[in-house]
Amino acid sequence: MLDAEQWQQLLQGFLEEANDLLREAEDCLLVLERSPTDSEAINALFRSVHTLKGSAGIFSLEPLVALAHHLENRLMQVRDGECGLDDALTSLMLQCMDELNVMVRSIDPHTATLAPHTPRQAELLAALEAFTSSAPHAAQGPAVWQLALRLDAELLRNGFDPCAFIRYLARLGDILAVETLTDALPALEQMDPEQCYLGFDITLSTEASRETLEEVFSLADGFYQLTLTCQTAPDDAPATASLRPATQTLAATPASDEPRVVHTASSLVKVAAHKLDELINLVGELVISTAGAHMQAMQTGDSECIERVQAVHQHVEQIRERALKLRMVEIGETFNRFHRVVRDVSLTLNKQIQLHLHGGDTELDKTLTDRIADPLIHLVRNAIDHGIESAEERLAAGKPAQGNLSLSAGHDSGMIVLEIQDDGRGLNTARIREKAIARGMLDADSLLPDSDIHMLIFEAGFSTAEQVSNLSGRGVGMDVVRSAIDELRGTIEIESEPGKGCIFRIRLPLTLAIIDGFLVGAGADRFVIPLDMVTECMEAPATINGPLNLRGKPLPCIDLTTHFALGVPTTSRRNIVVVSQGRQQVGLIVDRLLGELQTVIKPLGQLFRHLNGISGSTILGSGQVALILDIASLFRDLQQRNDTKHRPSAAIPNLSGEQTCNGSAI
Known part of the structure; x- marks a missing residue:
C-alpha cells in the first residue's frame, strides 16, 4: 500500500500530466480545424484523451472519465473514417476540452475528490451522443478476452494499485471471471509488505479494442507482463496474443504483431x-x-x-x-495558447483572422511567462476587436478579407521584446484626442505628438468604443496591461500608421530575481539602476536649466536628490547617468558613481508600494539597503511634468561643448 506522501506525489503527478495532455489535445484540435485529415494530429489527439481517461480512472474520477470516454468514442470514429471532423464537431470537442480543464482544476489536490456530474457536463455528453447516433457505423458485438496479467515485485513500491486496473477494466465491459494467482507468495515471515507477489487471469467481455485494453496498463510500463487472447471476436478483431515484458519501458502497443519500440530513460527531470x-x-x-x-x-x-x-x-x-x-523556458508554449483565443474571438466578431507566431524559442524566466500571459490576451483581443476591420471594410479599403495578427519575441540590448502587430486600421488619433479632452485629461490647445496621444489609451477608464460589449468598451483592460507590465519592470510603446496597422512593443527584463545593477549615490542614500538600461555616464555641468544637448539631441534630466526630496547635494561635482527606454533617453543627476554590482531584488512591502519611481530594494555588502529605481515610472513622471506649451528660450548647456537654443546649435 502507498503511504500518504507517495499517494500525494502520484496525485500531483496526475494533475500536472492532465494539464499537459489537455493543452496538447487543444493544440491538435486547432491543427485539425485547419487540416481535418492530418492523421498525425488525429492520432496525437486520441492518445492525449485516452491517456487522460486512463489516468483519471486510477483515481476513480468518474465524471472526468465519463466525459473523456465519450469524447474518445467520437475520436475513434474520426480516426477510423466513420465520420468527418467538421466545424460543428470541432467546436463541440473544444467545449469538452474547456469543461475537462474546469474539472481538472476543481480536483481537490489533497483528497482527489471531484464534484459529481454538472448540468454542463450532461449537455456535452448528450451532444456527443447525438453525434454518435448520426454517424454511420457497423454493428459489432462484444468480444471475450482472456488477460493473463503478471505483476512485477516493485509495482507497489512505485505507486500502483493492482485492484485499480481491475476496477477500470470493469468499466470497459463485463468481467466474467477473475483468478488471483498466489504461487509467488513467500512464507509469512519472509513477506515484504511493499512488494507485490500477485498475478491475475481475467476473462472480460467488451467491445473495446486490443489497443484500448493494453492502454489500461500503460501507466505501469515496465512493471508487468500482459498476454491478451481473444477467445470469441467479431470478424475484424484478430485473435492474436500480445506480450508486454516487465523489464522494458515500451511505447503504446500497436494491435499488430510488429516489434515494439523500446524507449530509453529520459534525461529530463521535472522539478517543482x-x-x-x-x-x-x-x-x-x-x-x-x-x-x-x-x-x-x-x-x-x-x-x-x-x-x-x-x-x-x-x-x-x-x-x-x-x-x-x-x-528559463521558451515562450512558444505561451504563444500557442493564442490560437484558441484568436479562433474564439474571431468567431464571436465574425472576422477572418490569421495568427502568425515568430520567435517561440526565445527564452525568459518562467515567472515572466506566467505573468505576461494575461496582458498579452488583452492586447490580442483589443487588436482583433478594435484594430482589424471586418471583411467588408477590408475589401472596401483594398485589403484582403482575412486580417493578419502576429506575435513575435526576441532579444534586444539585454531585454526581451514582445510585439503584437496587426494589419488593421491603426489607432484613431483624432478620436483618442477628442475623448481625452472630453474627460479633462488634455487641454484643447495642447500640442502633444501622436505618440504621446496614443499612450493615453493606457489611462484607467479610457475607452473610445461607442458601445459596450462582452469584449470591450468598459474602459478596463489597457490600464491593467500597463500596470502588469510595470510590475514586471517592463515598458510598452506603440507604433501606429493609419490604414496600415499597429504594433504594441513590450520590453521585459530577462529575470525578476537577480539583475546586474549600477550603484549610485544621491544625498546619503544609495540607488540601483538596472545596468542594461544604462547607456553612458558623464560629468554634469555646473548649472542645468532644462534639457541638455547630447550630441545634437535634447536630453531631459531628473535630479534624484530633488526628485526624492533628499536635501541638498553632498558634493559640488556631480554626475549624469544616461538611461534609455526604447528610443527615449533621460539623464539621472546623481552625487556619486559607485560602480556595478549584482543585485538581489527584494520586493517592497505593502506599506511602500505607493512610492513612485521605486520598484524594489536590495541589500548591499555593507548591510545598507539600496532602493532599485523604476526607470519606466521616472520616464512617465517626467513626461507628465513637461508642459508642451512651455519651450525654454534660454541657451541649453551642450555636453559636446557647443551652445544651443531650443535644441538647435548656435
Missing part, C-alpha cells in the same frame, strides 16, 4: 517551481554574503584573502547564471 524559487532565493543570499566578504577583504588589505574572495565571487556568479537558466 517552488523548489527553483527556493534555490534562486538562496543564491541571492549567497550573492549578498559574498559582496560583504569582498568588502571586508578589501578593508583588511590582505592580498591572499582578496584573491580567494574574488575566486569565490566568480564561482557564485557562475552558480547564479546557471540557477537562473533553470527557470
Whole structure:
C-alpha cells in the first residue's frame, strides 16, 4: 500500500500530466480545424484523451472519465473514417476540452475528490451522443478476452494499485471471471509488505479494442507482463496474443504483431517551481554574503584573502547564471495558447483572422511567462476587436478579407521584446484626442505628438468604443496591461500608421530575481539602476536649466536628490547617468558613481508600494539597503511634468561643448 506522501506525489503527478495532455489535445484540435485529415494530429489527439481517461480512472474520477470516454468514442470514429471532423464537431470537442480543464482544476489536490456530474457536463455528453447516433457505423458485438496479467515485485513500491486496473477494466465491459494467482507468495515471515507477489487471469467481455485494453496498463510500463487472447471476436478483431515484458519501458502497443519500440530513460527531470524559487532565493543570499566578504577583504588589505574572495565571487556568479537558466523556458508554449483565443474571438466578431507566431524559442524566466500571459490576451483581443476591420471594410479599403495578427519575441540590448502587430486600421488619433479632452485629461490647445496621444489609451477608464460589449468598451483592460507590465519592470510603446496597422512593443527584463545593477549615490542614500538600461555616464555641468544637448539631441534630466526630496547635494561635482527606454533617453543627476554590482531584488512591502519611481530594494555588502529605481515610472513622471506649451528660450548647456537654443546649435 502507498503511504500518504507517495499517494500525494502520484496525485500531483496526475494533475500536472492532465494539464499537459489537455493543452496538447487543444493544440491538435486547432491543427485539425485547419487540416481535418492530418492523421498525425488525429492520432496525437486520441492518445492525449485516452491517456487522460486512463489516468483519471486510477483515481476513480468518474465524471472526468465519463466525459473523456465519450469524447474518445467520437475520436475513434474520426480516426477510423466513420465520420468527418467538421466545424460543428470541432467546436463541440473544444467545449469538452474547456469543461475537462474546469474539472481538472476543481480536483481537490489533497483528497482527489471531484464534484459529481454538472448540468454542463450532461449537455456535452448528450451532444456527443447525438453525434454518435448520426454517424454511420457497423454493428459489432462484444468480444471475450482472456488477460493473463503478471505483476512485477516493485509495482507497489512505485505507486500502483493492482485492484485499480481491475476496477477500470470493469468499466470497459463485463468481467466474467477473475483468478488471483498466489504461487509467488513467500512464507509469512519472509513477506515484504511493499512488494507485490500477485498475478491475475481475467476473462472480460467488451467491445473495446486490443489497443484500448493494453492502454489500461500503460501507466505501469515496465512493471508487468500482459498476454491478451481473444477467445470469441467479431470478424475484424484478430485473435492474436500480445506480450508486454516487465523489464522494458515500451511505447503504446500497436494491435499488430510488429516489434515494439523500446524507449530509453529520459534525461529530463521535472522539478517543482517552488523548489527553483527556493534555490534562486538562496543564491541571492549567497550573492549578498559574498559582496560583504569582498568588502571586508578589501578593508583588511590582505592580498591572499582578496584573491580567494574574488575566486569565490566568480564561482557564485557562475552558480547564479546557471540557477537562473533553470527557470528559463521558451515562450512558444505561451504563444500557442493564442490560437484558441484568436479562433474564439474571431468567431464571436465574425472576422477572418490569421495568427502568425515568430520567435517561440526565445527564452525568459518562467515567472515572466506566467505573468505576461494575461496582458498579452488583452492586447490580442483589443487588436482583433478594435484594430482589424471586418471583411467588408477590408475589401472596401483594398485589403484582403482575412486580417493578419502576429506575435513575435526576441532579444534586444539585454531585454526581451514582445510585439503584437496587426494589419488593421491603426489607432484613431483624432478620436483618442477628442475623448481625452472630453474627460479633462488634455487641454484643447495642447500640442502633444501622436505618440504621446496614443499612450493615453493606457489611462484607467479610457475607452473610445461607442458601445459596450462582452469584449470591450468598459474602459478596463489597457490600464491593467500597463500596470502588469510595470510590475514586471517592463515598458510598452506603440507604433501606429493609419490604414496600415499597429504594433504594441513590450520590453521585459530577462529575470525578476537577480539583475546586474549600477550603484549610485544621491544625498546619503544609495540607488540601483538596472545596468542594461544604462547607456553612458558623464560629468554634469555646473548649472542645468532644462534639457541638455547630447550630441545634437535634447536630453531631459531628473535630479534624484530633488526628485526624492533628499536635501541638498553632498558634493559640488556631480554626475549624469544616461538611461534609455526604447528610443527615449533621460539623464539621472546623481552625487556619486559607485560602480556595478549584482543585485538581489527584494520586493517592497505593502506599506511602500505607493512610492513612485521605486520598484524594489536590495541589500548591499555593507548591510545598507539600496532602493532599485523604476526607470519606466521616472520616464512617465517626467513626461507628465513637461508642459508642451512651455519651450525654454534660454541657451541649453551642450555636453559636446557647443551652445544651443531650443535644441538647435548656435
